[in-house]
Amino acid sequence: MTSLPIHALLQPLRDTFMCCQQVILEAPTGAGKSTALPLAMLDWPEIDGKILMLEPRRVAARNVAQFIAKQRGCELGTEVGYRVKGDTRVSTNTRLEIVTEGVLTRMIQQDPELTGIDMVIFDEIHERHLTTDLGLALALEIQASFREDLKILAMSATLSGLPLSELMPEARLLKSEGRSFPVEHSYSSVPNQSHWLEHMAKVIVTSVSEHTQGSLLAFLPGQGEINKLHGMLSARLDPNRYIICPLYGSLSPKAQDLAIAPAPRGVNKVVLATNVAESSLTIDGITQVIDSGYKRQARFNPKTGVTRLSLKRISQASAAQRAGRAGRLMAGFCTRLWSQEEHGRLIKADEPEIVHSDLLSMVLDGAYWGVKSLNELPMLTEPSVANEEVSWRLLQTMAMVNESRLITQHGREAHKLGCNPRLAHMLLMAKQKAEDNQDQNLALLACILAGILEARSRSRLGADISRYLSEALQGESQKQIRNWVNTLALSSLGKVDLAQAARNASSHDIAMLLAFAYPDRIAKARGVTGYQLANGCGVELVNDDALSGSPWLVVADFQETEGRSQGKVYLAAQLDCALFDSELAELVITQEYAGWDEVKGRFFAEKQQKIGEILLSKAPINKVDKRLIKQALLEQIRLKGLALMNFNDACHQLQRRAALAKQYCPEHGWPALDDDTLLSELDDWLAPYLDEVRTLTQLQQLDCYTLLLNLLPWDLQQQLEALLPRKWPMATGSSVKIEYDATGRALLSVRLQEALGMQQSPRLAQGKLVVTMELLSPAHRPLALTADLESFWQGPYEHVKKEMKGRYPRHLWPDDPANTQPTKFTKKKTFSSQ
Structure with a gap:
């Protein structure tokens, strides 16, 4: 333990905590940050109270606590203990407590001053679990308000893509060397993806026969794949020479200990693990890693309120962590079941859970803490807006928060159940x-x-x-x-x-x-x-x-x-x-509903009883009032889109101009006029004008352009016309329409003779948007498209002139177009007017 790289940082870390209460520690695999560091801290006299260390996974929390207790020579649960969901080994004498699974969050909620605790350590913070992100946010809140003396140590194997310094700008940064032996990488891509598990079994059998020293660790996405592979390998590996050990979160502690413990003498171990073995956990004797390259990712769907599990490729950072398991004790080998070329296409790092997970429990924690939005807390990453909104709505449905998002007594009682x-x-x-x-x-x-x-x-x-x-x-x-x-x-x-x-x-x-x-x-x-x-x-x-x-x-x-x-x-x-x-x-919800009968071509109204979206019963309403018809019209527009109205090209042009103004000149505070925004805000801008509308024909007679224009205050209307005009004045006196297309391009289509004498293409939006010129023949057919008129006159124009001069001899094709007076007329009329 004393030879681990982290020992070189023990004194600098002590010195730093003498003057600073926040430290960020970057320590790669094998540095000893999870074991040797908290072990040494137990002997630091300046730490009088308890040390809490957060581990993201239960199996790692138990394993780390057991290891440190053994090194300390004490019984687990005395000086060193752990607390995970459903399993606690602590006492009044415990000074180092390893916690996980939201236990820290609950401890903070129950005692916001963290009485008797001197230091909180966040281990493997790069894994970005929800509970870790929330625990860190609450710890920082406590430190800023109740406990200025509380020490916070955030530890990570890598700081790449991790915005810790932005969240903790006052924190000191320390870096440790890792300790690992060289790992030889090889790639064995799967010939047939539908049979990748069979391919993995073959690779494992080959690997253990070629590399007889040490044990093997195989990474799989989940328990189901582990059990299938276990069956395949049991039929192929000699049980007298190999012991096959599964390792995943729901295994019993006894089975997990068997996978982590040294292999019996004369026997090599084959450990089949999920990503619980990716970091923090050291499995004794591993010199070989076989990586499937897969993980099972949970992604919450706010529309259905359910979490979808799908098989996904791991990131490059995750692949590096997995490979590093083979080099903890000696030089090792890692075989990746994908190609080297595919490895370069893997994403650099995994997304944090907060952007794709179900946030219901986290939002209840936030409500219990007293916030009305998770962004009120110092979060490493902003949560998914849609997922958080769904969670607040469900808590309100269950009467755990009120309409103001304040927690109710029912919500407090629910939170206590954990x-x-x-x-x-x-x-x-x-x-x-x-x-x-x-x-x-x-x-x-x-x-x-x-x-x-x-x-x-x-x-x-x-x-x-x-x-x-x-x-x-x-x-x-x-x-x-x-x-x-x-x-x-x-x-x-x-x-x-x-x-x-x-x-x-x-x-x-x-x-x-x-x-x-x-x-x-x-x-x-x-x-x-x-x-x-x-x-x-x-x-x-x-x-x-x-x-x-x-x-x-x-x-x-x-x-x-x-x-x-x-x-x-x-x-x-x-x-x-x-x-x-x-x-x-x-x-059961009772409501009056009006809709459009496509077959009969008219509105209908009925009284409905529903459970959510499920219709229980309905009865017709004979006299349809204005309010129901208005609801039906709005529903039809939401269903079929703005095209159901007189939403013509003028409306699309206004939308695009407003979007460009927001892009190039955001300082003016332009409202959003895109389709999604308009559809979501129909009640505000359209509904007031539907009081006398009874039919779809009447709906299509509304002046949508004026309704949209009125969403812009008068001063913004004037600004829009100045920044992104609808027409451009030509030197000939023509006022030519500017077309704004969906790609953000401003297009000016004009006959080439009217553009003569223009040195440059026009610039809009305070010079930030160059107009694309579509130069037309006298017959209004496209000749050239350019956003650099100066270059066009100097080069491509010569080719156009040669082709067009013979076809349109009565029109002007000058040798020096940039310095020629523009005209709308033929040569004869132009010269006679001069």
């Missing part, structure tokens, strides 16, 4: 009903359902969630379920018997509870296996699933897949639509 806000809402609603009825079974059933939905793995028993009730009462899930039972104080309602609650669970109660958590995923049958969700998207069951044919479902878990129009249902419950008249009546 689970997904959807499940927290279900648990609290179930507890309320249990208290009202003095029957705890409904609340116990909610805890069991939450345990199923939070489980990191489960068997395959079909989509019916009721089949998993008994399974949830075992292992890690049971532990979590009992935690909720205790937190909700359900024992006050009687003896807790989870097994009996599972046995007596009715489909009525299961569906009602899931609808509390997933009101947007109530689903109505559409065909045999297809369903429409309340949020508008489509899902489907496997053909032979037991739930197939059910008229109504509540879908608790489904996944969208690239290339498929409908998501696949993994967990659901059959729902009795009678619930819409009782316990779920609050979800």
Whole structure:
């Protein structure tokens, strides 16, 4: 440990913290930043309180804590401990605590002063997990307001593309050398991508036979691929010589320890891992890495409210991290299952989770902290606007925040439960009903359902969630379920018997509870296996699933897949639509609706009852009022676009001029007039003019150009005409129209003879936009296109003159066009007028 490169920085780091409370440390793989550094800090007398170190992954947190405790010669949970979701090993004597999975965020929320804590270390911050980004933001807020003495150390294997210095401008930057041995890289691209796993198995078998020293680490995208590859290799590798160890997040701690531990004497290890082994974690004896080059990326779709898992190529930074695992102990080998040429096309670094993930839990954390937007916090990267907006709306639907985005008491109670806000809402609603009825079974059933939905793995028993009730009462899930039972104080309602609650669970109660958590995923049958969700998207069951044919479902878990129009249902419950008249009546919306009947060619109006986008019932309204017709007109425009109105070329020209003005002269504060903005703001600029419009014909008679022009104040109208005029005055007295096209080009089409004497092409927008000249023949046919008139006169003009002079002999074709008087007439008329 004392020979690790980080030891050269221990004294500089101590000296820096004497005068500065923020330090950014760049330390590549093998430097010892995750182990030797916190170990040494335990002996620094200036650190009186506790050291918290945030690790992005559970397996790494446990492994690092165990390693440091062993080096320290103490029992895990005494001086050195860890705290991860569902597993805690700490005591009152713990001075170094490794935490993960949002634990730090919860600690800060419960004690904003972080009492007794002297230092917070953020390890592997380059991985950019949501919990890490939020934890750092809250720690910086605390330091700036409550705890100026709090020390913050942000550590990363690389600072490339990481805006830490911008977020922490007062921080001191220190750099450590890494410690790694040379790694020999080779590339073995997959002949057939549909059989890449088979190719990987062959490469592994070849590699372990050629390189007999040390163990092998293979990187795969997920648990499913690991299990398949495990089966392939078990049939090909001698079990007396090789031990095959899977490694992924949902494995039991015992199985994870087996993958990390040294291989038995005389046996080589083959570890099949997800990206949990990419950083922080040192797996004993690894000298070979086989990299599939894939990861499974979760991307939230704000339109459907679900996260799509897809197979993606890793980044170059990730590939470098993976390869580095082979050089931790000695010179190693890395085989990449793609070509060297393809490697150069990989993206440089991975996107941070905050730009593509579901932000629901993060937004509830923000509301609990007291912000109305995540951007009010010092974030490394701005969150996705669409994803954050969806999260705030859902929290409001579940009454966790009010219309002003202030957290409610219900929201505070939900936050304390420490689970997904959807499940927290279900648990609290179930507890309320249990208290009202003095029957705890409904609340116990909610805890069991939450345990199923939070489980990191489960068997395959079909989509019916009721089949998993008994399974949830075992292992890690049971532990979590009992935690909720205790937190909700359900024992006050009687003896807790989870097994009996599972046995007596009715489909009525299961569906009602899931609808509390997933009101947007109530689903109505559409065909045999297809369903429409309340949020508008489509899902489907496997053909032979037991739930197939059910008229109504509540879908608790489904996944969208690239290339498929409908998501696949993994967990659901059959729902009795009678619930819409009782316990779920609050979800039913009654509204008056007017639309356009394409077949009959007229408007219609009806009274509808809906669950989200699902129509339950409708009845005609005979007398249609102005308001409904206006709604129908606006809906038709949103559906079919602005072309449904008299949105002519003059309107398009105005849009393009306004866009160019915003681009070249933004200081004037131009409003956006693009189609998307106009469609999203129809209620503001168009609706007031529809009071007397009854038909599509009347709609098409509106003067759209004037309506658009009026969106610009009078002074901006004048500025627009000065900066980007509709016409250009020629020296001949002609006023020629300027066409602004969709590419941002300003085009002036004029007969060549009228452009004579012009030294340069005109310039617009304070000289920032050069007009493209389309020079025409006397018959108004295009001769040349140029944005550099001076060059045209000096060169290409000669060729044009030779061709055109014989064809149009009565018109002027001078030898010195740049210095010739322009004309609109023939030579005879021009000279006679002179």
